[in-house]
Amino acid sequence: MKIELLVSGVCPFCLEAEKVWRAAAADHGCEFAVVDISQPEGAALAQRLKLQTVPALLIDGTLRAVGVQSPAEALTLLQPVRQQAHDRMQQMGFAFSPDNRGFILAAQIYLMLAGLGLLMNGSLLSDDAARPAFLHLFTLGFMLFMIYGLAGHMLPRFTGNPIREDAWPWLQMGLAHGGAIGYAVGYLAGWHALIVVGAVLAWLSLAIFAFRVWPVLWPAEP
């Protein structure tokens, strides 16, 4: 985490702000820099941020506060950013997150369900009406869930960018289960409406996955 303090040589409060933030940065192991707006680099930064007041505080390039903060206020300002950094580190951990673990486990269940087609029909691609059911238990169930779990785990690690979490993976998982099961049961039972609902749910799960993964692949410029 990088803390930058924009100051001016004629600002009477900037020295006090520098003391507070230098200490806070040292306490929390953050990189710290003082940027003078009378210098070209500082002037360009102030212009980009449309700054009217110094001292001004930037954390990881984002303007967070202006004026002089107390040590307690500094801690309050650092807390959410530190939490984000902590969450991000967890995201970059080696082990599967609970949602990705769930996707991988579910994929194996769907594989075994799809494999029942071999027992019942002698083939995954039988010639009867059950063909789409077992085929899609394999594709929508096994393959798509494996993609969800593996890509959701690996892509953030390949790119160094976090994936959208919170409730999104669980919504994606619920829709994907509803889709795969609805589609398969719809075909086995001959309920066309359930087949359509299953297909729509599965599509929505893929749309949510794309929404989660897109900023991993194409992060917004800082």
Next chain:
Amino acid sequence: MHKRNRLFVSIALVYGLLGGLIAIIRLVDPSLIPGNVPRMHGHIMLLGLILMMIYGIALHVLPRFGGFPLYSEPMADWQLYLANAGLPLMIAGWLGWRDMLVMAGGVLTYGAIVLFGLNMILTVRAKGRGRTLPVQ
């Protein structure tokens, strides 16, 4: 992650959504999309979603797991071009019942498959000059 590999994964997602949408439309009203829709859907999902996702991820991880750099970056670039020229041609062929377009698209798609296969074999087996990774 190389931009080309990110493109492969991104395009895979787009094909997945497209293939799914085609299937839903077909389920709602089979007359809305002309041509051989089931075959189109199957190939968009397999060659578009699954294979391009594998391309993007494998081009990134296999050289790392193998311990050698990718044998040829231009081959992987051409693989991207061929794969994404081939599948749209095949889709156009199925939409218009034009077997020649499907065939032409299939040839391009197969070209991408061969480029990928050879590139991966030569990467994992570490053939060619300058194939050692620098000592860290």
